[in-house]
Amino acid sequence: MKSKLLGSILIIAGSSIGGGMLAMPITSAGVGFWGTTLLLGVIWFAMCYTALLMVDLYDYNDPSAGFNTLTKKYAGPFINKLAGFSLMFLIYGLTAAYISGGGTIIKTNIDLLFDINFNTYAAILLFALVFGGIVVIGTQWVDWLTRGIFMAKLIFLVLLVFLLFPFVKQANLLHSPLSVGITLTAIPAIFTSFGFHGSIPSIVQYLDGDKKRLKRAFVLGSLLPLVVYLIWQVVVLGSLDQMRFMQILQENSGLKGLILSIREMSHSAHVETLFSLFAATGLGTSFLGVSIGLFDYYKDVFKVKNNPAIITSVAGLLTFIPPLLFALFYPEGFILALGYAAIAGVILALFIPQYLYIKAMAYHNKNISIGQRSLMAFIFVLAALIIFAQIKIALG
Template sequence: MKNKILGSALIIAGTTIGAGMLAMPLTSAGMGFGMTVVLLVGLWGLLTYTGLLFMEVYQTAKQQDVGVASLAEQYFGMIGRVLATVSLLVLLYALLAAYITGGGSLLSGVLPSFGDESSTLKVGVLLFTLILGTFVVIGIKGVDGLTRLLFIGKIIAFVFVLLMMLPKSKLENLTAIPLDNLLVISAVPIFFTSFGFHVIMGSINSYLEADIRKIRVAVIIGTLIPLTAYLLWQLATHGVLSQNEFVSLLNQDPTLNGLVKATTQITGSSILGEMVRLFSSLALITSFLGVAMGIFEGVGDLLKRFNLPNNRVVLTPLTFIPPLAFALFYPNGFIAALGYAGLLFAFYGLLLPIALAWKARQLHPNLPYRVAGGNVGLVIAFVMGIIIMVIPFLIEKGILPAVAG
């Protein structure tokens, strides 16, 4: 396998596997392991399918290095571009602000004091953005190299956690049935965002020079890695903690720290908690790189459309200053916007590629590559996308039960 394909697969996997993975067991607490597996595999299939749809449509792009918004304009005019650009940038800026805040907080914990705690946190936020942002500015080759290095550390930490937890798994914990079958539906939007690699499809297409075979291999391998990691992580946590312990944990401390404390107590090792924190840090960094690269590409595509300068000198401040400003001065306000991330991603990662593929197939009936499933597959995926977008509103109305996330 050529290095670029492997590098692209790892960038896709690195973008997909974020720190949110560690909160998954809390979200699935009342579902049981069996239904969690069904949900994960189903969502993996759905989002890999729509990722490949982007690749199918890219065959018709007028230029190799255009972004998804340019494809949307090509088929749906300026309205398509506006919807694609707004949904992408609001989603990515919100995510990046959250990652910068989290990364700065982690870094500030090992920095010397700069006066009060707030000042030290701001220094941590600035250093985190400056150091990692440099790799994004260098380009996808820089992100590729760093991602490979971080992935090794992430795998080592993850394997260590699994080795400590899996031997303590119990069959009766893994065979528990859902406390409420509707919880499976409520968890869909939260699990759905855990396969969000679509924001970097434009960069991957350019990096692999629009080679369909290479992109297809990169997408499939890049999504199978997180699916495997998610399944193993759920196996470990569901196996160690009984359903009653899970529910009790949610009532006491519905956060990652609560999960870390519980698993540390059960395994009897403080090292486990540190390894979970290490994995969380590495997952956050790789997600930061993927999201920042998505903004870089999206803003560049927008500037190119209006014949404005789109070099790195212009793109760097436009990519990092908005989320950095919110992370420094309004962290709570911007992170609150993450509540809409699932809704925005449902549009960008499901409805948009489906609509583009539908239109492209009408205008280009003899494309060299078509994703399996035909137009029936497009209709089924579209209906599922609408359902996923409606679920949060049904939870808000009390029609569906709320889950932790």
């Protein structure tokens, strides 16, 4: 039973730690370490709290009940369709971000290693073909590869923290946010770094609806990424001068700017190589974990067809063509795609769990305490703020 709890904690943490971790230093460069720490703490609390609200719903439902069942029971067809659309939009947004980021990493490293200007579109297509092909081959391959890459990612992260720590300067950690606007624009990308809500029904079923173990799993499973993110922010933001970092990001947006900043700061081939490997493994595991869910969803939709090869082909095209087109037309769109994914994530992880909880308590004639109502009101405001921030970003 303890192994199941540990496995659940790692699944929750693994769903969070990934590509969004690379976006954090980029979006929070102008916010500073302490401002970013505050944002991380608030967003972690909101995400953890809504996950615990979802757990409470299983006091009245079978552990096998999923999002589809719960939204149909308590919220009606509109919210049911909104939840399904949000899940699809979230996965498309994340997949587009990871394809864009993976292509950027391939291009940047080929350019640096061979002193050439490698074609951006070719780099994006290469990443999509290799990792998308693995997803299409089958879940077993995804499972094997994810385990290996995840272990490599942890090793690279530990080594990277060890090598970057000597470059950390206290002065770099004391920078204040440059403006309210910059702080606002950092919120959507940071929010996507706690994207584990899609796995809630699976974890509930895996732990047989045991409420005590479920609450422990979601608290510890979401707390682990928070600790990792804070350590990551210390070594990255603490190693880079804020104004110089911002200047490089203005000249080279997204992941390319972060890689070049690390390179300029460290003057170390070891640090640069490790960071590139960590970034590649982070995007790889995130891409595999996110896209396999949508691929299997489409296979399930078309399972009435008799030809497995056609089903697989159609599911693969529907899963990868839309995000690939985004990445090709917006090759620097890593942060942009994460931001749009945040809107769907807010609906799925903040709005819908609270709405379901309110409806469920009314359905079962249960009262909601004033303390709970206050916390939920705060989270509703936070959710609205994240959506407002992304709209402001989209409008420039």
